[in-house]
Amino acid sequence: QTTPTTPTTPTRPQRPPLTPTISSPARKKGVKDFEFGRLLGEGSYSTVVAARDRVTQREYAIKILDKKHIIKEKKVKYVNIEKNTLNKMTHPGIVRLYYTFQDKDSLYFVLDHAKNGELLNFIKKLSSFDLRCTQFYAAQILSAIEYMHNQGVIHRDLKPENLLLDEKMHIKVTDFGTAKILEQNSDGKEDDRANSFVGTAEYVSPELLKEKAACKSSDFWALGCIVYQLIAGRPPFKGPNEYITFQKIVGLEYTFPEGFPAVARDLVEKLLVIDPSKRLGAGGQAGVDRLKNHKFFDDIKWDTLWQQPAPKLL
Numbered sequence: 001q002t003t004p005t006t007p008t009t010p011t012r013p014q015r016p017p018l019t020p021t022i023s024s025p026a027r028k029k030g031v032k033d034f035e036f037g038r039l040l041g042e043g044s045y046s047t048v049v050a051a052r053d054r055v056t057q058r059e060y061a062i063k064i065l066d067k068k069h070i071i072k073e074k075k076v077k078y079v080n081i082e083k084n085t086l087n088k089m090t091h092p093g094i095v096r097l098y099y100t101f102q103d104k105d106s107l108y109f110v111l112d113h114a115k116n117g118e119l120l121n122f123i124k125k126l127s128s129f130d131l132r133c134t135q136f137y138a139a140q141i142l143s144a145i146e147y148m149h150n151q152g153v154i155h156r157d158l159k160p161e162n163l164l165l166d167e168k169m170h171i172k173v174t175d176f177g178t179a180k181i182l183e184q185n186s187d188g189k190e191d192d193r194a195n196s197f198v199g200t201a202e203y204v205s206p207e208l209l210k211e212k213a214a215c216k217s218s219d220f221w222a223l224g225c226i227v228y229q230l231i232a233g234r235p236p237f238k239g240p241n242e243y244i245t246f247q248k249i250v251g252l253e254y255t256f257p258e259g260f261p262a263v264a265r266d267l268v269e270k271l272l273v274i275d276p277s278k279r280l281g282a283g284g285q286a287g288v289d290r291l292k293n294h295k296f297f298d299d300i301k302w303d304t305l306w307q308q309p310a311p312k313l314l
C-alpha cells in the first residue's frame with residue numbers, strides 16, 4: 001500500500017502580478033551582446049574592433065585588452081585610469097565610454113566609433129590645413145581640454161593620433177590611459193602636479209621633461225604644437241631621435257615657416273612658453289577665457305561650436 005499522494009490538479013503556471021513596466025537597470029553587457037566586425041586599430045596594449053549591439057543595432061568601437069599582457073607589462077593602473085577618467089566625462093569632444101566588461105582572457109571598453117579616424121591621417125593627406133579649418137579644430141580641441149580640466153583630468157598625451165574625427169568631422173579626444181586625475185587634497189585645492197609618465201616626444205612639455213611633473217598647462221603646450229602642425233604640416237619640435245627632440249623642446253628651438261599666418265604665430269608663441277604658469281591658458285578658468293579670447297579665435301562662436309557643420313577640409 002503506497003501512501004496516497006495528494007492529487008495535484010494541473011494549475012496554469014502562476015503569471016507574476018503585472019508590475020508597471022519600469023526601465024529595469026540594464027543587465028551588465030558582455031561579449032555575446034555584440035557582433036564584432038572589422039579591425040579598426042592595434043595599439044601596443046589593445047586591439048580596437050568595430051562592433052554592433054545585437055539588439056539596438058548601434059555601432060561601437062570596442063577596445064580589447066589582453067589580461068595577461070596588461071599584467072605582464074604592468075599596465076593595470078593605466079587601464080583602470082582610462083576607465084575611471086572616461087567614466088567621469090560626457091562631452092561631445094571626448095570619446096564616450098558606454099560599457100566595460102571582462103571575460104576570462106580580456107577586458108573590453110565599449111566606446112564611440114569615430115568613423116573618420118585620426119586627425120593625423122588628414123594632416124598627412126592634405127599636408128596642411130587652411131587657417132579657417134585650423135581655427136575650428138583648435139577651438140574644438142580647446143573646448144574638450146577646458147571640459148576635462150574642469151573634471152580634474154589632465155590628458156598629458158594630446159597629439160593628432162589621439163584626436164579622432166566622427167562622421168560629422170567633429171573632434172573626439174581619445175586615449176585617456178595616460179591621463180591624470182588631479183586628487184582633491186585636504187583643503188579642496190587640486191594638487192596640480194601629476195607625476196612620472198612622459199607623453200609622446202614631439203608634444204611633451206618642458207616641465208614634464210625637467211620636473212617629471214605635468215599640470216593642466218601641459219595640455220596647452222600640446223595644443224600649441226598641434227596648431228603649429230596643422231598649419232605647417234609638421235610639429236614644431238622634431239629631431240632625428242627623441243633626445244634631440246627633447247633638447248629642442250627645453251631650448252625652445254623652433255622656427256615658423258614662410259607664410260605662417262601672423263595671428264596663428266602669435267597664438268603659438270603664447271602657448272609654447274617654457275614656464276607653464278606664463279603659458280596662455282594657465283591660471284584656471286580665467287586663463288582659459290583669456291586663451292579663448294585670443295584674436296586667433298575671433299571668428300569662433302563658442303556656444304554653438306558643437307552644433308556647427310565642420311568646415312570643408314580643402
Ligand SMILES: O=C(O)C[C@H](Cc1nc2cc(Cl)cc(Cl)c2[nH]1)c1ccc(Cl)cc1
Pocket residue numbers: 067068070071075076077079080083100101102107108109
Ligand atoms: O569591472 C570593472 O569595472 C573594474 C575592472 C577592474 C579591472 N579588473 C582587471 C583585471 C585585469 Cl587581469 C586587469 C585589469 Cl587592468 C583589470 N581591471 C575593469 C573591467 C573592465 C575594464 Cl575595461 C576595466 C576595468
